Amino acid sequence: MLNGRLTAYSGMTTKIRAMKKTLISPAQYEEIAGITSVPDLISYLQTFPAYAEVLANMDASQAHRGEVEGRMTFSTYHDFSKIYHFAGNSQKRYLEFYFMQYEIATLKACMRNIMDSRNMTIPVLVDKHFKRHSKLNIDNLINSNSMEDFLENLSGSVYEKPVKKVSELEDPNLFDYEMTLDLFFFNYIWNHRNTFVPRSEQKYFTNIFGAQVDLLNILWIYRMKHYYTVSNAQIYSFLIPVYYNLDRTDIKTFVEAENDDVFFGMLNSCYYGKVYGFNNVDDMETQFGDILHQIYTKDFKESPYSLACINAYLHLKNLEVAKVVTAMECIRYGYKPDAISHYINRKKGVL
Secondary structure, eight states, X not given: OHHHHHHHHHHHHHHHHHHHTTSOOHHHHHHHHTOOSHHHHHHHHTTSHHHHTTTTTOOGGGOOHHHHHHHHHHHHHHHHHHHHHTOOHHHHHHHHHHHHHHHHHHHHHHHHHHXXXXXXXXXXXXXXXXXXXXXXXXXXXXXXOSHHHHHHHTTTSTTHHHHHHHHTSSSOOHHHXXXXXXXXXXXXXXXXXXXXXXXXXXXXXXXXXXXXXXXHHHHHHHHHHHHSOOOHHHHHHHSOOOOSSSOHXXXXXXXXXXXXXXXXXXXXXXXXXXXXOOOSSSOHHHHHHHHHHHHHHHHHHHOSSSHHHHHHHHHHHHHHHHHHHHHHHHHHTTOOHHHHHHXXXXXXXXX
């Protein structure tokens, strides 16, 4: 079995190791922390081959977080395309998991341009490879002028039914559509995992995907209870009905926690608290991201010639984008270099 994996993954793993060397280094993050303006940061990023094209022709003085993040995320798709080129048939089936995320990100960008007039138009970046790969008519979706047009242009796709269901609500907003697409994605992927994940490698998918769902559910419960007035029934409606290292009883306990003390007591007594532990210094999102980082790293060390190598690299690329966006926000608000470095370094993973 190992020899088979070495043959199947040797070219891809070699390519991924080469791509990993081009990621932003710790020394370069220190340089980023010393930058004092967003235009200078964008100019610096344009010196990296990974970002030169996607950030070209951009008015750096007017750039906002959504636009920069969208452009940089598309650079992640470029890396996905390179990996896809080296993939065999079974690996390409697995990569559909990641491609679906890019498709949904594209749909969200289209909907923001239709529904949120407060923001500047967000460029929807796709290339020929994306259009060939997608079963959607991307051009028609990008040019949709209303949600009615958008829904019509989704006709026949796997996204039509969930989006249509939201459109039938009394007064749906952007949050409703985006949350519905997120919930659809997690349900769809989990329920179809046997069709695109080789049986011998399923643990590398379930280890990370299952943990991500568990941690997202905990995080969403906490935010809704701590920052908003949301009924327990409403909280349940926003949760992903997938259970991995948590069961329904665990989720019920989190949802019905009377206060933060009870909630954090449950957090430390659940699977993730017992295995990874939590501290009182870092925020919950930071610690959850670190847990995911540990899982990605452990899986890759155990089996570099497997799907774990794809997971680990795309995790690092997504983390890089998140760190740069964090740095940009810190620079925008005038933080000192030491503070910027602190916020960059504390980000270990992306939920």
